[in-house]
Amino acid sequence: MPSSSAPCDLRPGTTYNSNIRMVAAKILSHTPAGIRGNGTAMTETATAPEARTQADNLDLLAYVAVNVGLGLKPGQELVMTASLDSVALARRISEQAYRAGASLVTTLFNDEEGALARYRYATDASFDHAANWFYNGMAAAFKSGAARLAISGANPTLLANENPEKVGRANRAVSLAYRPALELIARHEINWTIVASATPAWAAAVFPGDAPDVALARLWEAIFSTSRINTADPVSAWRAHDVELQKRAAYMNEKRYFALQYRGPGTDFHLGLADDHQWLGGGTTAGNGVYCIPNMPTEEIFSAPHKERADGIVTATKPLSHQGTMIEGIQVRFEKGRIVEARATRGQEVLEKLIDTDDGARRLGEVALVPHSSPIAQSGLVFLNTLFDENAASHIALGQSYSSCLRDGEKLSAEALAAKGANESLIHVDWMIGSGELDIDGITASGAAEPLMRGGEWACSV
Ligand code: ZN
Ligand code: ZN
Numbered sequence: 160m161p162s163s164s165a166p167c168d169l170r171p172g173t174t175y176n177s178n179i180r181m182v183a184a185k186i187l188s189h190t191p192a193g194i195r196g197n198g199t200a201m202t203e204t205a206t207a208p209e210a211r212t213q214a215d216n217l218d219l220l221a222y223v224a225v226n227v228g229l230g231l232k233p234g235q236e237l238v239m240t241a242s243l244d245s246v247a248l249a250r251r252i253s254e255q256a257y258r259a260g261a262s263l264v265t266t267l268f269n270d271e272e273g274a275l276a277r278y279r280y281a282t283d284a285s286f287d288h289a290a291n292w293f294y295n296g297m298a299a300a301f302k303s304g305a306a307r308l309a310i311s312g313a314n315p316t317l318l319a320n321e322n323p324e325k326v327g328r329a330n331r332a333v334s335l336a337y338r339p340a341l342e343l344i345a346r347h348e349i350n351w352t353i354v355a356s357a358t359p360a361w362a363a364a365v366f367p368g369d370a371p372d373v374a375l376a377r378l379w380e381a382i383f384s385t386s387r388i389n390t391a392d393p394v395s396a397w398r399a400h401d402v403e404l405q406k407r408a409a410y411m412n413e414k415r416y417f418a419l420q421y422r423g424p425g426t427d428f429h430l431g432l433a434d435d436h437q438w439l440g441g442g443t444t445a446g447n448g449v450y451c452i453p454n455m456p457t458e459e460i461f462s463a464p465h466k467e468r469a470d471g472i473v474t475a476t477k478p479l480s481h482q483g484t485m486i487e488g489i490q491v492r493f494e495k496g497r498i499v500e501a502r503a504t505r506g507q508e509v510l511e512k513l514i515d516t517d518d519g520a521r522r523l524g525e526v527a528l529v530p531h532s533s534p535i536a537q538s539g540l541v542f543l544n545t546l547f548d549e550n551a552a553s554h555i556a557l558g559q560s561y562s563s564c565l566r567d568g569e570k571l572s573a574e575a576l577a578a579k580g581a582n583e584s585l586i587h588v589d590w591m592i593g594s595g596e597l598d599i600d601g602i603t604a605s606g607a608a609e610p611l612m613r614g615g616e617w618a619c620s621v
Contacts, residue, residue, distance in 0.1 A: 207391070208389045208390060208391060211389075213379065216379070216383050216388055216389070217247060217248055217251050218251055218255075219388050219393055220248065220251075220354065220382075220383065220386060220388050221248060221251035221252045221254065221255045222255050222393075222394075223386070223387075223388065223393050223394060223397060223455065224252055224255070224308065224352060224354040224455060225252060225255040225256050225258075225259050225308075226255070226259060226394070227393075227394055227397045227398075227452060227455075228308075228352035228354060228451060228452050228453075228455045229306050229308055229350055229351070229352045229451055230350050230449045230450050230451045230452075231256055231259045231260070231261060231306055231350070231449075232259075232260070232306075232350075232449055233259065233260025233261075234260060234261075234262050235260075235261060235262065235304060235305065235306050235449075236261065236262050236263045236264075236265070236300065236303070236304065236305035236306070237256045237261050237263070237264045237265070237305060237306050237307075237308060238265050238267070238297060238300050238301075238305045238306070238307050238308070239252060239253070239256075239264060239265070239266045239267070239307075239308045239309070239310065240266070240267045240268075240269070240308075240309050240310065241266060241267075241268055241269075241309075241310035241312075241356070242268065242269055242270070242271055242310070242312055242313065242356075242358060243268050243269070243270050243271075244271075244312060244356070244358035244359060244360070245310045245312045245356035245358060246268070247356070248310055248354075248356040249266050249268070249310055249356075252264075252308065252310070252354075253266065265300075265305075271313065271314055271317050271360070274317070275317070275321075277329075278318070278321045278322070278325065283325075286325045286328040286329045286332070287328055287331075287332050288332055289329075289332035289333045289335065289336035289337075290336065291336045293336075294333075294336040294337045294338075294339070294340050295336075295339065295340075297337075297340040298339040298340035298343060301340060301343045301344070301348065301349050302343065304349070304447065305349065306349055306350045306351060306449070306451075307344065307349060307350075307351035307352075308351065308352055308353070308354070309351075309352075309353045309354075310353075310354060310355070310356050311353050311354070311355045311356070311544060311546045312355055312356040312357065312358040312361050312544075313358075313361065313483070313544070314358070314360035314361055314364065314483065315361060315364050315480035315483065315485065315543035315544060316360075316364050316480075316483065316484075316485065316543075317360070317483035318482060318483025318484055319483060319484050319485060321483070323484065323508045323509045323512055324512065326482060326483065326484065326509070326512075327509070327512035327513070327516075330482050330516075331516055331585065334516070334585040334586060335585060338585065345559065345561055345562065345563075345587075346446065346562055346563065346568075346569050347443055347445045347446055347453075347561075347563050347569070348445060348446035348447065348569075349445055349446065349447050349449075350445045350447060350449035350450075350451035351445075351451060351453055352451055352452060352453050352454065352455060353453065353454050353455065353546055354386070354455045355382050355386070355455075355544065355546055355547070356382075357375055357378035357379040357382055358375075359371055359374075359375055361378065361543070361544065362374035362375040362377070362378040364543050365377075365378055365381075365540060365541070365542060365543060366378065381538055381540055381542070384534065384538070385456045385534045385535045385538060385547060385550075386455050386456050387400065387456070387534075397452070400441070401441040401442050401452060402441075403441075404440035404441030404457070404458075404459075404460060405440060405441050405442075406621045407438075407440055407460045407528075407617075407621055408437075408438040408439055408440040408441075408460045409621070410619065410621045411438040411460060411462070411528075411601075412437055412438050414601055414603075414609075415604070416432060416601035416602055416603060416609075416611075417431065417432065417602050417603060417604045417606075418430060418431040418432060418468065418601075418602040419432070419526065419599055419600065419601060419602065419611070420599065420600040420602055420608060421471075421473070421592065421597060421598070421599050422597070422598045422599075423474075423476075423592075423594060423596045423597035423598065424474065424594075424596055425472065425473075425474030425490060426471075426472060426473050426474050426592060426597065427471050427472055428469070428470070428471040428472060428473045428493070428592075429468075429469070429470045429471050429602075430464050430468065430469050430523070430526060430555070431464065431465040431467075431468025431469065431496075431580070432462060432463070432464055432465060432468075432526070432580075433462070433463040433464060433465045433466075433560070433564070433565055433579050433580035433581055434465070434565075434579040434580055435565050435566040435567075435579050436462045436463045436464075436465075436564055436565055436566075436579075436580075437462060437564060437565065437566050438460050438461065438462045438564075439460065439461060439462065439561075439563060439564060440457075440459060440460035440461065441457065443563065446569065454546060454550070456534070456535060456546070456547065456550050457550055458529045458530075458533040458534070458535060458550040458551075459527040459528065459529045459549065459550055459554070460527065460528050461525055461526065461527035461528075461561075461564065462525075462526055462527075462564045463524065463525065463526070463560045463561065463564035463565055463568075463580070463581050463582075464523045464524070464525070464526045464555070464560075464580070464582075465496065465579075465580030466496050466519070466522040466523065466524075466560075466577075466580050466581065466582040467495055467496035467497075467522075467580060468495070468496055468580065469493040469495075469496045469497075469522070469523055470493055470494060470495065470496075471492070471493060472490065472491070472492050472493075473490070473491055473493070473555070473592050474489070474490045474592070475488070475489035475490070475590050475591055475592060476552055476591050476592055476593060476594040476597075477541055477548050477551065477552060477590075477591040478505075478541065478543070479506075479545075479588070479590045479591075480543040480544065480545070480548075481506075481509060481513060481588060484506055484509045485505060485506055485543070486503050486505065486506035486507075486509055486510050486513075487503060487504050487505040487506060488502075488503055488504030488505060489501070489502070489503045489510060489590060490502045490503075493523075496522050496523070497521050497522055498514055498521040498522070498557075501514055513557070513586065513588060514557065516558075516584065516585050516586050517584050517585055517586075518584075519558055519559065519582050519583045519584025519585075519586075520557055520558050520584045520585070520586050521557070522557070522558075522582045522584070523555050523556065523557060523582060524556050524557065524558045524559045524560035524561070524581075524582040524584065524587055525554075525555060525556035525560065525561065525564070525587070525589065526555050526556075527549070527553060527554050527555070527556075527589070528553050528593075528599070528611070528612065529549075529550055529551065529552055529553050529554070529593055530612070530615065530616050530617055531552070531593065531594065531595045531597075531614070531615030531616055532615075532616060533550060533551060533552075535547050535548070535550050535551040536551040536552060536615075538551075545588075545589050548591055549589040549591060551591065551593075552591040552592070552593030552594060552615075553591070553592060553593030553597060553599070553612070553615075554589045554590055554591045554592055554593065555589070555590065555592060556587055556588055556589040556590070557584070557586060557587070557588045557590070558582065558584035558585070558586035558587040558588055559582065559583060559584045559585070559586065559587040560576070560581040560582045560583070562576055562581065564581075565579055565581055568581070593615060594615055595614055595615040596614065596615065597612065597614075597615050598610075598612060598613050598614070599611045599612040
C-alpha cells in the first residue's frame with residue numbers, strides 16, 4: 160500500500176485539497192461545450208498537461224471515460240465494476256456520469272484480498288460455483304438499457320500461488336454464469352467501455368524495484384499518457400485517433416484479404432480470415448444506437464479469423480497475465496485452426512487448463528493488428544494487463560469471436576456464424592505476437608501476397 164504522503168494517495172476515504180478541486184471543476188465546466196464545438200476551448204481554460212495535478216488527471220480520465228468511451232446518454236443507467244483499490248476513479252466516474260445525465264450509477268466493488276480466502280478455506284465444491292443471480296442481474300440491467308463500464312486494475316499475480324486446477328474451475332464457473340451478459344457485450348447491444356485505474360498491487364508487479372508510492376505514481380503516469388489524458392485536449396486527441404483507426408479498418412475491408420501470413424522470430428503462421436469478415440477499430444455504434452469506444456486505450460484494428468484455417472507456429476512476444484497467473488514463453492502449433500501443441504516456459508499448466516476449457520478454446524476468435532509505434536509499445540512497459548498489453552502489439556485471441564466482426568453478424572444465428580468460420584467458446588483470451596521484428600502479408604483470394612506490416616509497422620498508407 161502507498162504511504163499517506165504519496166503524491167497520489169488513492170486509498171478509500173482520501174479527500175483532496177479543495178483548491179485543486181476548483182481547478183478540476185473549471186476544466187470540466189468548460190469541457191462539454193468547447194470540445195463538442197471546435198475542440199479548442201478546453202486548452203484555453205484547462206491547465207497545460209504538465210501543470211495538471213493528479214486530481215485534474217483523474218477527473219479528465221473520468222470525463223473521457225464517460226463522454227468519449229461510453230458515450231453515456233441522459234437518462235441511461237450505468238453499471239460499473241471496480242476493485243476496492245480503484246475507488247477514487249470510480250467515484251469520479253460516478254460524478255461524471257451523473258453530470259452527463261445518468262439516471263442511476265450502480266458500482267459493484269470486488270475485494271481481491273477477500274477472494275483469496277476462498278482458496279484457503281472453501282470446500283472443493285465451491286470452485287464449481289458462481290453467483291449466477293449476480294451475472295443474471297447484470298444481463299437484466301443491460302437488457303433494460305444500462306451501459307457498462309469496467310475499471311481494470313487487477314493484481315496480475317493475485318492467484319499465482321493458488322492451485323491452477325481450482326483457478327481453472329472457478330474461472331470456468333464464472334464464464335458460464337457470465338455468458339448471457341457477455342453475449343450482449345460481445346454483440347455490442349449496449350454501449351460499454353473499459354478504463355484502467357492504477358492500484359498498489361498492480362503497480363508493484365509492473366515496477367517491482369520501486370517504493371510503493373513511486374510505483375503507483377509511475378503506473379498512473381503510464382495510464383494517463385497511453386490513454387491520451389496528458390494531451391492538451393484529450394477529447395480532441397481521442398476523436399482524431401478514432402478517425403485514424405476507422406481509416407485503417409476501412410482499408411482492410413476494401414482489400415478483403417483471404418488470409419494473413421506472419422513471419423518473425425519463432426513465428427511462421429498462416430491465418431485464414433472468416434468468410435464475410437469485417438475489420439473494426441476505434442468506436443462503434445452499439446445496438447442501442449449509442450456511439451462508444453469500448454477500450455481505453457485502444458490501438459488495434461481487429462477482425463474474425465476462420466476457426467478452421469490457422470496453420471503453423473506462433474510465438475508470443477509478451478507474457479500473458481491470465482486471471483491472476485502469469486504465462487510466459489508461449490509457443491503453439493496450429494493445424495487446421497486447432498492448437499495441436501502448446502508450450503510455455505512458465506505457467507504451462509494454466510495454459511493447458513485454459514485451452515481445455517472447451518473445443519473453441521483451442522481455436523482463434525480474434526486477429527488484431529497494432530503498429531509497433533503505438534504509445535503503449537513505445538512506453539517499453541509490460542503492463543501485465545491485457546487492456547494495455549494487447550494494444551502494444553499485434554495479437555490473436557483464443558476463444559469466442561465477436562459477431563460484429565462478420566458482416567451483419569449480430570443478425571446471424573450461432574449456426575450461421577459458425578458456418579462462416581466464427582468461433583465459439585466460453586473464453587476470449589488475447590495474446591501478443593507482434594514486435595518490431597514481425598512481418599505480415601495480406602494474402603488475396605488468388606493467393607498473391609501484399610506487404611501489410613514490415614518490422615512491426617504499417618507497410619501501406621491510408
Ligand atoms: Zn484485441
Ligand atoms: Zn480480444
